[in-house]
Structure formats: structure tokens, C-alpha cells
Amino acid sequence: xxxxxxxxxxxxxxILFGIGFMNLLLSRNLIKKFIGLNxxxxxxxxxxxxxxxxxxxxxxxxxxxxxxxVEKFINPVPSGLVLTGIVVSVSVxxxxxxxxxxxxxxxxxxxxxxxxxxxxKEGH
Amino acid sequence: xxxxxxxxxxxxxxIFLTMFGGIITPxxxxxxxAQKINLIIVCIVGVLSAILLGxxxxxxxxxxxxxxxxxxxxxxxxxxGPLEALMALTFSFVMATTLLGxxxxxxxxxxxxxxxxxFVMINLLFGSMLALIYTNDIFTAYVFLEINxxxxxxxxxxxxxxxxxxxxxxxxxxxxxxxGLFLIGISLLYSITGHLLMPNIxxxxxxxxxxxxxxxxxxxxxxxxxxxxxxxxxxxxxxxxLASAHPAATPASSSILSGLVLxxxxxxxxxxxxxxxxxxxxxxxxxxxxLFLFGLIGMVVGSVSALKETRIKHMLAYSSAAQIGxxxxxxxxxxHAGMVAACFHILAHAATKAMLFICAGGxxxxxxxxxxxxxLRGAAHKNLMAGIGFTVGGLSMVGVPLTAGFVSKxxxxxxxxxxxxxxxxxxxxxxxxxxxxxxxxxPSAIAIWTPVEKKTERPKVSRRMEIGIAIFIVTNFCLxxxxxxxIDMIELGIGLL
Numbered sequence: 014x015x016x017x018x019x020x021x022x023x024x025x026x027x028i029l030f031g032i033g034f035m036n037l038l039l040s041r042n043l044i045k046k047f048i049g050l051n052x053x054x055x056x057x058x059x060x061x062x063x064x065x066x067x068x069x070x071x072x073x074x075x076x077x078x079x080x081x082x083v084e085k086f087i088n089p090v091p092s093g094l095v096l097t098g099i100v101v102s103v104s105v106x107x108x109x110x111x112x113x114x115x116x117x118x119x120x121x122x123x124x125x126x127x128x129x130x131x132x133x134k135e136g137h
Numbered sequence: 138x139x140x141x142x143x144x145x146x147x148x149x150x151x152i153f154l155t156m157f158g159g160i161i162t163p164x165x166x167x168x169x170x171a172q173k174i175n176l177i178i179v180c181i182v183g184v185l186s187a188i189l190l191g192x193x194x195x196x197x198x199x200x201x202x203x204x205x206x207x208x209x210x211x212x213x214x215x216x217x218g219p220l221e222a223l224m225a226l227t228f229s230f231v232m233a234t235t236l237l238g239x240x241x242x243x244x245x246x247x248x249x250x251x252x253x254x255x256f257v258m259i260n261l262l263f264g265s266m267l268a269l270i271y272t273n274d275i276f277t278a279y280v281f282l283e284i285n286x287x288x289x290x291x292x293x294x295x296x297x298x299x300x301x302x303x304x305x306x307x308x309x310x311x312x313x314x315x316x317g318l319f320l321i322g323i324s325l326l327y328s329i330t331g332h333l334l335m336p337n338i339x340x341x342x343x344x345x346x347x348x349x350x351x352x353x354x355x356x357x358x359x360x361x362x363x364x365x366x367x368x369x370x371x372x373x374x375x376x377x378x379l380a381s382a383h384p385a386a387t388p389a390s391s392s393i394l395s396g397l398v399l400x401x402x403x404x405x406x407x408x409x410x411x412x413x414x415x416x417x418x419x420x421x422x423x424x425x426x427x428l429f430l431f432g433l434i435g436m437v438v439g440s441v442s443a444l445k446e447t448r449i450k451h452m453l454a455y456s457s458a459a460q461i462g463x464x465x466x467x468x469x470x471x472x473h474a475g476m477v478a479a480c481f482h483i484l485a486h487a488a489t490k491a492m493l494f495i496c497a498g499g500x501x502x503x504x505x506x507x508x509x510x511x512x513l514r515g516a517a518h519k520n521l522m523a524g525i526g527f528t529v530g531g532l533s534m535v536g537v538p539l540t541a542g543f544v545s546k547x548x549x550x551x552x553x554x555x556x557x558x559x560x561x562x563x564x565x566x567x568x569x570x571x572x573x574x575x576x577x578x579x580p581s582a583i584a585i586w587t588p589v590e591k592k593t594e595r596p597k598v599s600r601r602m603e604i605g606i607a608i609f610i611v612t613n614f615c616l617x618x619x620x621x622x623x624i625d626m627i628e629l630g631i632g633l634l
Contacts, residue, residue, distance in 0.1 A: 030321055037314060046310060053317045057324050064328045091327070094276060098320065101283045105313065108287055112294070112306050119299040125306070129381070132303035 022063030029056035043113045043123045047106060054102040058095045065091030145202050147189040148215045148271040151182045151225065155264030159257050168244070168252025175256040176236055179263060183229035190222035194626060199633035201273055201336075214273035214334055216412075220480065220630025223623070224270050224404055227484050228397050230612070231491050232263055235396070238495040238605020239389025242502075246387040247295050255295050262288035262393065266401040275323045275413065276333050278405060282319060282369070286312040289398050292390040293382050301385035311368060311378045318365030325358045326413075335412040346418055356422050359414055363406060363424055370402035372428075372465055373435030376458030380442070383454035384508065388498025391450065395457045396491035400483045403464055407476065410468070411634035420471050429469025429559060433566045435462025440573035448508045449497045452577060453490070456534060459570060460486045463549065466563065472555040473631065478548035480627045485533070485541035485616055492609035493530040495602065499523030500585055503596050510581050515589035520598050524585055526606040531578035533613055536571050541616035546571065548624070 017024050029052055036049025065088040073086035113123070120128050158178040162171045193199065199218030206212070236243075236259070247255050265285040272278050286309065294305040327333060329351055330341040345351050368375045383391045410419050419425055439459030446452040460482070467479030497508075503519040504512050517524025533540035550567060553560040616623070 027321075030317075034314065034317060037310065037317070043306070050313055050317070054320070057317075057320050060321070060328075061324050064324075090333070094324075094327075097276070097280060101280060105283060105287065108290070109306070109309055109313075112290075112302060112309065115302055116299070116306060119302065125310075128303050129307065132300045132381075132385075135298075135300050 023060055026056045026060035026063065029053075029059065032056075041124050041126055043116070043125055043128075046125070047109050047113070050109070051102065051106060054098065058098055061091040061095050061098070065089070144189060144192045145200055145217075147185045148202055148217045148221075148225075148267075149204065151185055152215075152264055152267050152271065154178055154182060155260050155267060159260035159264065162257045162260060163253055165253055166250070168247075168249060168256070171253040171256040172236070172240060172243070175259055176233060178260065179229050179233045179236065182263075182267070183226060183233060186222055186226040186229055189217060190219065190226050190626070193217065193219050193222055194629070197629060197633075199630075209334065210332070210337065213277060215271040216273040216335075217271055218630050218633040219626050220634060221270050223484070223626050223630060224400075225267055227487060228263070228266055228270070228401070231396050231487050232259075232393065234605050234608050234612075235389055235392045235491045235495065238492075238602045238609070239387070239392060239498065240601050241599040242388045242498050245502075248297065251295070251297075255292065258288045258291040258295075259393070262292065262398065266397060269401045269405050273335050273412070274333050275326070275335065275338070279316065279320055279323060282316050282402075282405075285398065285401065286316060286369075289394055292393065293386045295390060296385065296387055298385070304381040304385040308378045308382045311375055315365045315368035315375075318361045318368070320365075322358050322361035322365060325354065326362070329354060329358070335408070338413050339415060342414060342418065355418075359419070359422060359424060362409060363419075363428070366402050366406045366409065367428065367431075367465070370399045370406070371458060371461055373431050373438055373458065373462060376435060376439060376455070376461065379454045379458055380451060383457070383494070384448065384450040388494050391453075391498075392491035392494040395454070395494065396487040399457070399461060400487050403461070403468075403479075403483060407468065407480070408634065411631070416471075425469045425471035427469075428465045429471075432462045432465030432467075432469050433562065435459060436466060436566055436570040437462075437573070440570050440577070444573055444577045446577075447510055449501065449510055449513060449581065450494075450508055452510070452581065453493055453497055456493075456574070456577075457486075457490055459574070460490065460534070463545070463570075466566070467549055467552065470552050470556045470559060470563070472552060473628075474548070474552035474555050476631055477624060477627050478545060478552045480631065481548060481620070481624060482545035484623070485545045485613075488609060488612050488616060489530050489533045489541055492526050492606060492613065493534075495609070496523040496526040496530060496606060499598070499602055499606070500527060503598070510584050513581075513585050514587050515585070517585040518588060519595055522598070522603040522606045526610055527585060528582045529610050529613055531582050533617070535575045535578055539614060539617045541613050541620075544617055544620045 033049045033053025037046050040046045067087045070087045073089045075081045120131050122128055165171045202215040204213040265281040268281040290305045290309050294301050330338045332338045371379050410416055436459050439455050439462055443452045443455035464479045464482050467475045499520045500513050500516040500523050501508055504516045533542035536542045536546040553563045
């Protein structure tokens with residue numbers, strides 16, 4: 014329990030990941046599915062950001078007149094990973110929403126089961 | 138200046154060339170030029186991979202290539218050994234032959250003004266597969282997994298029908314579940330080990346397992362990463378995405394998807410086993426047993442579903458699910474011989490299934506585009522090469538001697554000797570699955586060769602398709618007859634991973 018309290022960011026991130034994952038897996042509404050995807054990805058970024066932060070330290074930017082010292086800075090690698098991850102997640106979300114839009118125009122529904130049913134009938 | 142080994146630049150050049158191809162292809166509004174450029178690039182990559190394979194095979198070495206000459210913990214790395222080079226060579230060979238054989242379908246199925254964009258996606262897809270083969274960094278692997286997902290979705294939906302878009306969405310959702318699990322897995326792994334490069338992670342994992350720290354988190358992380366990649370490679374029960382994606386896509390896309398994309402994920406899984414987690418840890422955590430079980434169920438369920446199908450492309454899609462089951466069964470045996478057999482089956486199935494989809498497309502196109510097996514009666518007489526190709530592919534799937542499928546099944550069966558407790562069930566399932574394979578491939582082969590009464594004019598068949606299928610048939614027999622050097626290469630490659 015104490016572990017959970019000290020690592021509350023990580024615990025929150027994992028709970029959010031679970032919520033997002035189940036939403037993506039189980040929700041029938043396509044828009045909700047992709048909101049789930051975004052919750053899932055954001056949870057991972059929260060986790061990474063929490064992991065990279067070291068209390069009392071600053072971003073690794075060397076200002077004029079100061080000397081660079083490892084002891085002053087947080088770990089910059091997770092921030093880099095978060096940025097890369099955001100780019101990936103934005104592009105995937107844009108792509109999937111474009112697909113959803115085309116499907117809605119074609120079938121007039123956002124319900125995945127209904128769409129698959131209609132698509133099957135069309136294929137026959 | 139130190140001696141520069143140009144051969145070591147090949148992995149980077151291959152990836153760069155395909156990505157560069159992806160950038161320049163949209164500049165040509167003519168689909169045919171885009172196609173030619175794409176084919177040339179794939180062939181160049183194939184030749185380069187062959188040179189690389191020759192070199193690493195001769196020197197019996199595996200090397201790492203520093204990107205931008207930043208040393209280990211800072212820079213990004215690529216790594217290549219005999220197994221990676223062999224995979225890259227096979228992928229480029231199958232890719233080139235599929236594009237040659239499937240060119241007609243791409244021209245017919247996809248809108249003329251969008252054909253150049255199709256080849257952008259093919260380039261990106263090929264580049265991402267090469268990157269998954271060569272990368273030595275798990276976050277790079279994640280980024281290329283997502284590029285791979287988007288590009289493969291784009292080639293499935295290229296036909297633009299409602300059915301294909303619905304199938305794409307289904308495929309996309311399952312892929313995203315897999316990559317989500319992979320992403321949280323590597324984030325956790327990074328927080329435990331503090332590294333992103335595979336060799337460094339492996340060192341700290343070995344150290345931590347020796348002290349017994351973090352035993353439980355490791356089990357969770359390994360589970361997430363391996364399950365994430367397995368979901369993407371359509372292991373049972375996630376093979377349903379194949380069933381809808383393949384029939385809706387153009388035959389060339391189906392070939393690439395089933396023959397190559399799924400295999401690149403499986404290869405990433407093998408890399409994770411050997412380069413990140415160490416095979417002993419995977420065995421101790423009994424991950425291999427889980428994969429073994431799902432592989433076996435997939436083999437039977439996939440074959441039974443294929444048996445029930447009356448439409449040829451659905452049948453081939455379910456058959457792919459069964460073959461993926463074979464590969465996971467080989468990985469799940471957990472011994473060296475099983476891995477070798479699984480790697481060989483990756484190559485054999487890549488060559489065979491790509492041919493089967495092209496042939497099925499060829500047979501359908503001479504039967505007014507209908508895909509029911511009873512509609513295809515006599516189709517082989519109208520398109521001789523596709524008929525022969527389909528028959529050879531079917532025989533290879535069943536495991537008839539002299540074909541590629543026979544060799545992999547032989548090696549799967551002999552690998553069971555090293556895992557006695559799994560021996561009986563593996564051999565039984567292999568036998569059942571082979572009988573089921575025969576039960577659906579032989580009737581469809583008979584159906585396409587059954588002569589029909591009415592004499593109709595023989596439709597014109599694309600010359601390029603015939604050449605493509607002929608190359609595939611020859612490859613299949615080559616794999617089935619001259620398999621020894623390839624097995625040696627795989628054995629050396631796994632040892633050097």
C-alpha cells in the first residue's frame with residue numbers, strides 16, 4: 014500500500030491504461046473506441062513523464078553563465094520518448110478517424126457490429 | 138582513417154532506400170512509373186541483402202552498425218547477422234515477385250490516380266519491415282510497428298469499397314491493441330532497466346534475474362510485450378482480423394499481408410526472445426508453453442474454419458491462421474531445433490502463401506470475379522499457370538515431399554524429440570492439421586481442374602503474372618529440395634542472435 018502511495022503517478026497511469034485498453038477492445042461505438050486508444054496512449058506518456066522526473070531538478074537546458082551538471086537535471090530520455098509517442102498517436106488517431114468518417118458516409122452508422130454485418134451482406 | 142567496411146552499411150542503406158522511395162513515388166502521377174521505381178528499389182534491396190548474406194555467412198559474424206557514429210548508450214543501432222540477412226533477402230524476393238505477379242490486380246482494382254499512393258505505402262511497408270528485422274533498439278521497433286500498421290491498413294483499403302474499409306478498421310483496432318500493449322511493456326522495461334538498446338537491456342536483465350530482483354514485474358513486462366506482438370501477428374484467437382481483411386483486399390495486398398507483414402512481427406518476437414529477454418528466462422517463465430498452446434489451437438481451429446469455407450480467399454485467410462499456428466508451435470517447443478523449424482517455416486510460408494493468393498486472384502479473374510470454389514470450376518484451364526501454381530501451393534501446404542511445406546513439417550516433427558513432454562500432442566496435432574489441410578486443398582484443386590462442358594474463348598492472361606507465378610513455383614521446389622544450406626544459415630543465425 015505504501016508503495017502504491019509513493020508511486021501514485023505510475024498507479025494512475027496503469028489504471029488509465031486499463032480503462033483505455035478495455036474501451037478500445039469492448040466499446041461498440043467507433044468514436045468511443047478511438048477515445049479509448051487516446052486514453053491508453055496518454056496513460057503511457059504520463060507513466061514515462063513520471064519516470065523521467067526527479068524531484069527538485071530542472072529541464073536539461075544549459076543557460077548562459079551556468080555550468081552543466083548531471084546533478085541538476087532530470088532524465089531527458091523519457092521526454093523524448095513521449096514526444097515521439099505523441100507523434101505516432103496523433104497520426105494513428107487521424108488515420109482512424111478518417112476511416113471512421115468514410116465508413117459513416119458509406120454505412121450511416123458508428124456501431125462496429127452493425128457495420129461488419131452490413132459489410133458482410135455487401136460482400137455476398 | 139580506419140578501414141571502412143562498406144558491407145556494414147547495407148542494413149542502413151536498405152531502410153533508407155525504401156523510405157526515400159516512399160518520398161519520391163508520389164511525385165510521379167503515373168502509377169506505372171511508380172510501380173517500376175518501386176520494383177527497382179525492392180530488387181536493389183534484394184541484391185544488397187544477398188551480398189550482405191554472403192558476407193556474414195562467409196565470416197560467420199553478426200555486427201552492429203552505429204547510426205551517426207554515436208556510441209552505445211546514446212546512439213541508435215542496427216544489427217545484422219545471417220538470420221537477419223536471410224529474412225531481408227527472402228522478404229525482398231517475395232515482395233518483388235508478388236509485385237510482378239500482382240501488377241495486373243493493382244492496375245485493375247485501384248483507381249488510376251491513386252496508384253502512385255499505393256506504391257508509397259508499399260515502400261513504407263517494406264521499409265518498416267526491414268527496420269523491424271534490423272533494429273537493435275526497442276523504441277525504434279515500436280515506431281516502425283506503427284508505421285507498419287498504418288501502411289498495411291492503407292494497402293488493405295486501397296480498393297476503396299465499403300467492405301474493404303470495414304475490414305481495415307477491424308484490422309486496425311486489433312493492431313492498435315497489440316501495439317498499445319507493446320508500448321506500455323517497453324515503457325515498464327525502460328523504467329526497470331534504464332536502457333533502450335537490446336544488448337544493454339539484456340545485460341541488466343541477466344544481472345537482475347541473478348539477484349532475483351523484480352521477478353514479478355519482469356513476468357508482467359515479458360507477458361505484455363510478447364502478447365502484444367503475438368496479437369499483431371494474428372495468433373489464435375486474433376486471427377479473425379485476417380478472415381475479413383484478406384478477402385476485401387486486392388490479391389497483391391493479401392499476399393504481402395499474409396506472406397510478409399505477419400512474418401515480420403513473428404521475427405520481432407524471435408528477436409525479443411534471443412536479444413532482449415534471453416531464451417532461458419522465457420523458458421523458465423513458461424511463456425513458450427503459452428505460445429505452444431495457442432499455436433496448437435490455432436492450427437486446428439484455423440484448418441477447421443478453412444474447411445467450412447466455400448469462398449477461396451476466405452479459405453486461404455483461415456489457412457494462414459493455421460500456418461501462423463505452426464510457427465508459434467515451433468517457437469513454443471522452446472528448443473533450438475523448434476526455433477530453426479519455425480524460422481524455416483516463416484520462409485516457406487512466405488513464399489507459398491504469397492503465390493496462393495496471386496493464383497487465387499488469377500483464377501477469380503477468369504471466372505467473372507466470383508470467389509466461390511464451385512464458381513471456379515474449370516478455371517485452371519483458362520489460366521493454366523495460376524492453376525498449376527495453386528496446385529503446387531496446395532500440395533506444399535499439405536506437406537507433400539519435394540515442396541517447401543514438407544521440409545518445415547519434417548523439421549517440426551523432428552524437433553519434438555528434444556521436448557519429450559510435448560512430443561505426443563505435437564505429432565498428433567501436426568497429423569490432424571495436415572489431414573485437414575488436405576481435406577480442403579485437394580477438393581479445391583480438383584474443382585479448378587474439372588473440365589466444364591461449354592467451350593469459351595480463353596481469356597487473355599497477364600504475362601507478368603505468369604512469370605511471377607513461375608518464379609514462385611521454382612522457389613517452392615528449391616526450398617523443398619535444396620533446404621540444407623538454408624537450414625545451416627538459420628542455425629548459424631540463431632546462434633549469433
